[in-house]
Amino acid sequence: MPHLDPARLRLPGGPRADLALAGVVLVLVGIAEGQRLGPDWQATPSTTLSWILAVAVCAALPMRRRHPLATGWATTIGTGAYYLLSTVDGPLVVIPIAALYTLAAQGRIQAAVAMAAVMIIGVGAGALAGTGDVSGTAVFMLTGWLAAVVALGAMRHGRVAYAEEEARLRATQERLRIARELHDVIGHNLSMINVQASAALHRLAKDPGQAQEALTAIKQGSKEGLQELRATLRVLRQADEQAPTAPAPGLSRLDDLVSSAARAGLDVRVEHSGADRALPAAVDLAAYRIVQESLTNAVKHSKAHLVVVRIHHTDRDLKLTIEDDGQGAVPGHAVGSGIAGMTERARALGGTLDAGPGATSGFAVRARLPLPNPPADHHEPIGGAVDDQDPAG
Template sequence: MPRLDLSRFRVPGGPRADLVLVLAVLVLVGVAEGQRLGPGGRAPDSLVVSWLLVMAVCTALLMRRRYPVAAGWCTVVGTGVYYLLSTVDGPLVLVPVVALYALASQGRLRAAVAMAAVMVIGVGAGALAGTGDVNGTAVFMLTGWLIAIVALGTMRHGRVAYAEEEAQLRATQERLRIARELHDVIGHTMSMINVQASAALHRLEKDPGQAAEALAAIKDGSKAGLRELRTTLGVLRQVDEEAPTAPAPGLAGIDDLAAAAGPAGPEVRIERNGTEVRPPAAVDLAAYRIVQESLTNAARHGRARHVTVRLSYEDTQLTVVVEDDGTGTSSGRAGTGGSGIAGMTERARALGGTLTARKRQEGGFVVHARLPFADPPSADERSDR
């Protein structure tokens, strides 16, 4: 015996949901009106007018997505006139209630409150007139239901707005992260190529050997930069494309980063203090980028000849200090329109750390970053270099 697959049945949404509701209301109203037919029942003229009002209210509901406020008022007024002319207590009131909820869920709170107030006042006037169809209890219950409908719609609107704002914030953060990564990769690589190319042109005739070394450094640096750029751009790849498998850069490659300066760049010395540990991935990447940007600034703006990189490993944090003997200022190192020092500071703050960049009294420039570990490394993760 074949089993019933419930996953194939889906609740209708959008205009289909409105159409299903209209058809259901028409069926229920038809059943209610049919009970009044027969000898002593309603006059044909009154019955025709009632059905015209029912059709008008249902048609207005179908138009609510294009004209939400106008359709809402049509359902309220049409339903009110229907109950004044008809003796049938039919389910037509469901239509303005749905329109009321739709307006509140769209953030049209004033229109929804005004519609609810008109409905309550109309029913209350009928109760005061002593029609016998409604009483004070009915007015009280209707008021509670309408308040609940408006409140539910408002909550729905708030949740949707919060979800959209959160998604937009995540997209903005992702764009900023990608922009920062691209700046670090392209900025460092192009700066090294610029320095090496200038040295090659200057020494091409006087010392061809050193010019050849500079050109070789340009080749190696551009190749490494291109590889890292492809890795960074992997986040923009399509789902069906093969993702890059190269690991994210970290302090393990800092020696290669220092060697990439080449003969025409500054002489880079790396000092390590404390027991070397393997920091968390976020700290590892941030430290590498801070050193990379500092070397780029030292070569491009400071025209430094010597740079010292100090890595101090502690149990709960990593301290990175980059000093050079250049002449550039902090404003120049920030770059014109670039992220420079601001990008490094943002990286440190994102990890709960700090970063300062200033001129030294004895000349040159110093960058001091403190990068705390969110989860301090265990004893098994420690290793002496």
């Protein structure tokens, strides 16, 4: 016995739905028009013309999505002519109502209102002339139906426009996130490589031993950069690919940044304060990237020799301060995308970031990243609190 899958039982959509609706309406019109035929089933000229109009109106419905305006007016005029010839109140009015909804759903509200007004005026004139079954009650009911159809179509158009705008916004945010990640990953390592390459060229003739050390640092830095780039690109994998096995960067890998900066001739000191606690993945990644970008800027722009990284933990937030002893901000120098990216990271988490001249000299970056509320039971193991976090951030 064949198995029936309810999930495959779907109503037709698109042109198939239009053909189905037109077919049902045409059958109902045929049943209604059959009442006009005499005992010998002989059709009068008006009956024949009514049939032709009904077929033409129903045949025009499948074109409402490609040519909504032309289909709307054609079905409206054809239906009006049909009711002038026919003495029965058939269901053909469903066709122009469907075309009216399409106009409103596509945002052509003025054309939809104009078409609805023509339909109401035409039916109202028929009621005043005492044509057939048309009455004042029918005009009132038709007005309500047409107003509801236009409102539903306009609502549909608004929902579709909102969904499209939201999709565009999500795509823009995703592009910015990807650009920020690639900038942080590639920019840091390439800056270190650039510094070491300059040092190697400068020392090659005078001190080949130091040049070899610089080239070794370039090799290590390029290797680390390639690994991070591959890890970042794996995040952009297709949906059916396996998830990356390497954990996202965090403050636990701060020693790697310190070592990389040291190879570029930068002395980095890290100071921790406050009660250390497990950080959410998003906060941990943002803190790592902020420190990474700050060290990159110190190597590229500040000409600094010493950088102090202060990390302060509280129950409510994580505070970062990265200060160097370099030349500070260069007057008239445009702020690069690195500081903008750090600011966006902090704001995305509800935090703040300030970058500018240091207290005494050099350049300083100060960030505050809020943390979720601490668990009510402080005796709960830290590992249990981490398990509740979304690893994807």
